[in-house]
Amino acid sequence: DIVMTQSPDSLAVSLGERATIYCKSSRSLLYTYNNKDYLGWYQQKPGQPPKLLIYWASTRESGVPDRFSGSGSGTDFTLTISSLQAEDVAVYYCQQYSSSPPTFGQGTRLEIK
């Protein structure tokens, strides 16, 4: 199985500041035949299911605010929130869908400083 490792485990950022979350995979998620990275990012708030934010490493899901962006390729990926809002407090997960079984990172808890 591909192991997904996120850092940090928790993060406190001031409102309006940038938040950056990292995700590293144990194998490359890049398929050269289509030049796509098979990596998604999710946001989960208490009592709710995960919500898809980003897929193909950098494609924002419809309706997701543009302050959320994804970058990276191969084995190293980043989720950036450009200007933290109060409603962004949540746990964030990365997920690889390059090979079965799909696997998730352990999650990063984002709080307001």
Place this chain on the structure above:
Amino acid sequence: QLQLQESGPGLVKPSETLSLTCTVSGGSISDTSYWVYYWGWIRQSPGKGLEWIGSIYYSGSTDYNPSLKSRVTASVDTSKNQISLKLTYVTAADTAVYYCAGLRTSSYGYMDVWGKGTTVTVSS
């Protein structure tokens, strides 16, 4: 707008079989518009985080997590617009919130629609 709703018993005894159903509304899973989706089960427990259990296509083809494959069966009922999950010989380690989700690109793809989840506790 697709909506998914899980249902099933909240409490299951050890060694018994867990049975869950996911009802899809807002579209027919056998409609060509939704052939882009695989229908999957994912669980979340404090100890193991998010874990993919398996997926099924509207045609009935399945894909299971090898770690659970010997105990899992997924099925689809297109007439009821439902997918179902059976997990046999449950133990306390199977206590979790169980979600159904729609997966894109493959049976192990990204998940862009989720149910609200149902909590299952395994205890005597």
